[in-house]
Amino acid sequence: MAQPVRDDAKPVVDASRAAAGTRVDLDGVSRRYRIGDVTVTALEQVDLHVDEAAFVVILGPSGSGKTTLLNLIGALDVATEGRVRVGGQDVTAASRSERARLRRHTVSFVFQSFNLFPGLTALENVQFGADVAGRAQARQTAESTLAGVGLAGRANHFPHQLSGGEQQRVAIARALATGNPVLLADEPTGELDFRTGVAILDLLRKQAEAGTTVLVVTHNREIARVADRVIELSSGHIVADGPPPGGRAPVSELHW
Numbered sequence: 001m002a003q004p005v006r007d008d009a010k011p012v013v014d015a016s017r018a019a020a021g022t023r024v025d026l027d028g029v030s031r032r033y034r035i036g037d038v039t040v041t042a043l044e045q046v047d048l049h050v051d052e053a054a055f056v057v058i059l060g061p062s063g064s065g066k067t068t069l070l071n072l073i074g075a076l077d078v079a080t081e082g083r084v085r086v087g088g089q090d091v092t093a094a095s096r097s098e099r100a101r102l103r104r105h106t107v108s109f110v111f112q113s114f115n116l117f118p119g120l121t122a123l124e125n126v127q128f129g130a131d132v133a134g135r136a137q138a139r140q141t142a143e144s145t146l147a148g149v150g151l152a153g154r155a156n157h158f159p160h161q162l163s164g165g166e167q168q169r170v171a172i173a174r175a176l177a178t179g180n181p182v183l184l185a186d187e188p189t190g191e192l193d194f195r196t197g198v199a200i201l202d203l204l205r206k207q208a209e210a211g212t213t214v215l216v217v218t219h220n221r222e223i224a225r226v227a228d229r230v231i232e233l234s235s236g237h238i239v240a241d242g243p244p245p246g247g248r249a250p251v252s253e254l255h256w
């Protein structure tokens with residue numbers, strides 16, 4: 001049995017980066033895909049300004065543009081119109097190498113589909129995050145981060161030997177081990193049971209409190225209750241933006 005996520009799990013922060021704080025700004029951002037004669041608009045004229053160290057949840061139905069939004073902020077995709085800035089750096093105008101540097105040192109991702117390396121163990125996957133970000137003592141960082149998500153006992157297991165939820169926790173640990181100041185998570189609790197999901201949310205919350213700017217995509221309205229701010233997307237537009245109704249709830253109050 002894997003260990004549960006530790007209640008005392010500490011956020012992983014590279015103080016030299018997080019202390020600088022990193023805000024995210026989108027101005028008039030659209031993303032359109034052209035497929036033959038058809039144009040699909042994934043995002044339309046989105047303006048969004050996120051403060052450093054905020055814990056933001058992006059809500060919306062399937063196809064509303066949530067993943068597209070994260071991909072643009074994380075420099076995995078380029079806007080068709082408008083400007084995306086991360087920590088003041090214009091991602092839209094950045095060269096390929098500048099975008100690669102941003103992905104290494106500023107923004108880390110938890111993907112919906114995990115994207116773990118099948119030939120690396122859980123620990124090696126997590127250490128990869130720390131190595132790519134150039135962290136000193138990458139091995140120790142990886143070990144403590146993996147323990148923080150309750151998987152110290154699975155360090156030498158390969159992804160195919162782990163359950164979906166365990167793979168998700170390795171993916172989260174890999175993103176945390178970078179120590180990057182912006183964390184983007186696409187449905188990070190989708191594969192997790194209630195208790196593990198709540199513990200992971202708590203870890204992400206603490207990460208934001210320690211200085212990381214955290215944006216979490218979800219379908220789950222209950223998760224949104226723990227955010228500082230909830231942004232709702234519908235058909236590529238922001239249709240609501242503000243604190244959760246009733247104010248921010250502690251993670252311990254969640255039910256799902």
Ligand SMILES: Nc1ncnc2c1ncn2[C@@H]1O[C@H](COP(=O)(O)OP(=O)(O)OP(=O)(O)O)[C@@H](O)[C@H]1O
Pocket residue numbers: 033035040041042060061062063064065066067068069
């Ligand atoms: N590479 C692509 N080519 C064409 N259309 C795309 C592409 N990527 C996304 N889209 C379209 O853009 C819209 C938004 O997609 P996106 O993946 O951002 O939605 P989402 O809210 O993340 O959905 P889900 O919750 O199902 O993951 C959808 O209509 C989708 O079909």
